[in-house]
Amino acid sequence: MKITVLNGNPNPSNFDRYLENLRSSLEDKGHVVTQLDLRELGLKYCIGCFDCWTKTPGICDSDEASRAMGRAVINSDFTLWAAPLKMGFPSATLKMGFDKHLPLIHPYMVVDQGEAHHLKRYEKYPRVGMLVEREEDTTDQDLKIITDLFSRTALNFKTKLEFMETTDLDVGGLSNKILTPREGPHLYQKKPAPIPGEKISPPERMTVFNGSPRGKKGNTPIMLDELMKGFGRDYEIHHLIMVKGLEDQVEAFRDADCVWLGFPLYTDGMPAVVKTFIEALEPFKGREN
Ligand SMILES: Cc1cc2nc3c(=O)[nH]c(=O)nc-3n(C[C@H](O)[C@H](O)[C@H](O)COP(=O)(O)O)c2cc1C
Structure with a gap:
């Protein structure tokens, strides 16, 4: 299997060591792993120019890094989205990578799961899973929100989020999840619970x-x-x-x-x-x- 790991760790840490062990475990089983350390890739922020849809369809012309990432993702059988949580959400480094995924889909819309979603640009998209590292105060509810959100993103990128795991799971367990396709529905809740509002009286400034x-x-x-x-x-x-x-x-x-x-x-x-x-x-x- 061709496996791509998008490593959104902004600074070298134990999270990288976890990914190194994961890579060895997968390579020992004969799989080909391409890991992109996004912090070193030279990605620029997506500035919403939409040139990847209108001027150079399928290609982000702002940096070679985006194109390299797109190729590594679309040519893989499985892509792992990996990042430590920072302020309750996967790192900005990983989000920078996600924003640059836009060229992988068409601007046109189709109905999928009874909803409007983008038309696919490629015949085949990789299976995907997500690995995060908890912060000290991460709760199960935080993880649920992240799972909901990224399984929606997977749907938008013509695939399915098969799991959302933390580094609490050992490397062997994660590698099994990558190698064993999960059948079944998307992981997001069909009807997210409404969040109660609050009355405010705005100050002068x-x-x-x-x-x-x-x-x-x-x-x-x-x-x-x-x-x-x-x-x-x-x-x-x-x-x-x-x-x-x-x-x-x-x-x-x-x-x-x-x-x-x-x-x-x-x-x-x-x-x-x-x-x-x-x-x-x-x-x-x-x-x-
Ligand atoms: C990289 C990228 C990703 C986007 N993702 C979404 C999305 O997930 N859902 C959505 O409704 N619109 C999405 N949009 C559309 C923008 O939200 C929309 O163009 C918005 O009007 C941009 O606001 P702005 O002009 O203030 O930047 C996306 C646009 C870009 C460039």
């Missing part, structure tokens, strides 16, 4: 973060502006795609009375640039307001 990779030109800041008009408040806005301003953005978050974070869906979740911002907020975890 609003701090708004625009997570659109298209920055000021995106749809998101238009919607954020309308929202702020609805509250009748002045606001300051920070465009997260201006990544050189990350330190200032973090300070603005620290000093804010009320924060709004707006972003477009990118492969069913936040764009990678938003995840980078959220990870930069880690020092404030658990802080009293």
Whole structure:
């Protein structure tokens, strides 16, 4: 079997050692493993130009790394999505890779599972599974949300998430899961439970973060502006795609009375640039307001 591992570990750690052992275990059984350490690949953020659908169909022209990743994924029999959790969600490094999967599907839509999904570009897509490393405070509910979300992403990429495992599972157990196709339905819940809302009375000062990779030109800041008009408040806005301003953005978050974070869906979740911002907020975890 040809197995591709997308390693979204942002820094060398025990997680890499786990993947090395996994690789040896699979290679010992005669399988061919290609591991891409995304942190070293030189991927750039997807900026939502859609050229991979309109100008160079099927190809992201922004960096060779995206094309190499696309080839490694689409030519595999199985792809493992692997990353430690950071601030409750797989790393920004892995999310950067996911955002660059767009060329693998067509812009056109079809009905699948009674829902609108993209048309496939390739005849065959790999089976997929996910491996994460828990944080100290990871709960079963966190893992359930991640499973729901990434099994939706798998469906969008014309495949099925066969498992979501943590590094608590030994390497032998994970390698068996990779080598044994799982029949059966998708792992996501059909009807996610509604999350209860909360009444708020917004303060005078609003701090708004625009997570659109298209920055000021995106749809998101238009919607954020309308929202702020609805509250009748002045606001300051920070465009997260201006990544050189990350330190200032973090300070603005620290000093804010009320924060709004707006972003477009990118492969069913936040764009990678938003995840980078959220990870930069880690020092404030658990802080009293
Ligand atoms: C890489 C990528 C992934 C996307 N994934 C989704 C998705 O999972 N679901 C969805 O409804 N739209 C998805 N979209 C569409 C964007 O959410 C949509 O174009 C949005 O209007 C962009 O907002 P912006 O102009 O503020 O950046 C995706 C677009 C891109 C470029």
